[in-house]
Amino acid sequence: MLRQDIFAVxxxxxxRDLIRTHAWATLISHVPDRGMTVSHLPVLVADGGPGDALVLTGHxxxxxxxxxxxxxxxxVLVFQGPxxxxxxxWYEATPHVPTWNFVVAHVHGRPVVLGPEHTYGVLTDTVDHFEGRFPEPWRLERVDAYAHRIxxxxxxxxxxxxxxxxxxKLSQDESDEVVHRVVAALTADQPYAHPQLARAMRDSRRQQ
Structure with missing residues (x-):
């Protein structure tokens, strides 16, 4: 990924917040004699990493x-935000060309494979994480025997x-006026509307 200080997080x-809110990750490995292997999976932020290190769990x-x-x-685990x-x-200023705004994180490391008991704990935590938005969350224990079997x-x-x-990359290199116009376009009724991306741009502007 191209490194640019102005866009670095x-x-x-x-x-951690990016991973928590966009937990559907892409897992990329280079396997000897096989080449690149890619999978998609839910990944959570674990608590209590040594020295505040980022620790993830997944299955x-x-x-x-x-x-x-x-x-x-x-x-490498890739997490893609808005x-x-x-x-x-939308810029109403020249010169500009089409571009793509985005939020992304790449996490490098070596996984440690868990045994059955701890794997079941990861499954339970994953269900709890996503069900937590509901007023009456569903729990894995409701199908405990079936869940243990699968x-x-x-x-x-x-x-x-x-x-x-x-x-x-959220237009940090543009003026407030241009960002305002782009945000307005992203929240309007048009083919590339993206309110979540507009919100990320507003938040980024406040943090500058």
Whole structure:
């Protein structure tokens, strides 16, 4: 990922928040004699990392874990926040060309594969994380016997981040007037409307 200081995200809590709110991750491995292997999975932020290190937990199908040779080598987890196309028409200023605003984090590290009991704990935590938005959350214990049976085909893991690269390209290099016009376009009734991206741009402007 292209490194640009103006777009770099270094605040650990901001990175954790990105992962918490966009927990559907892409797992990328380079497996010897097989090449690149890619999977998609939910990943959570774990508490209590050593020295405030970022610690993640996740799970994927056992066959996927075997394809990645999970735990045998380093991997990258990619978390993608709000993103979208920006038309130069919205800027009402020249010169501008089409571009893409986005928020993303890359977490590098080597997973530690968990045993059945801890894997079931990851499954429980994952359900609780996503169900927590409902007024009456569903709990895995409601189908405990069934859940334990299918959990045998799941591999859980933890990953302590060895390196994190995060970027929020949100028009920080543009004037307040231009950002205001782009935000207005993103919240209007038009083909590339994206209120969540507009909110991220407003938040970024306040943090500058």
């Amino acid at each position: 270094t605040d650990p809590e901001r990175i 994927l199908a056992r066959t996927d874990a075997e394809e990645h040779q999970l735990g045998a080598h380093d991997v 993103h979208g196309y920006l038309s130069p028409v 959990a045998a085909a799941v591999t859980g893991f933890t990953l302590t981040a060895a390196r994190v690269t995060a970027k929020a």
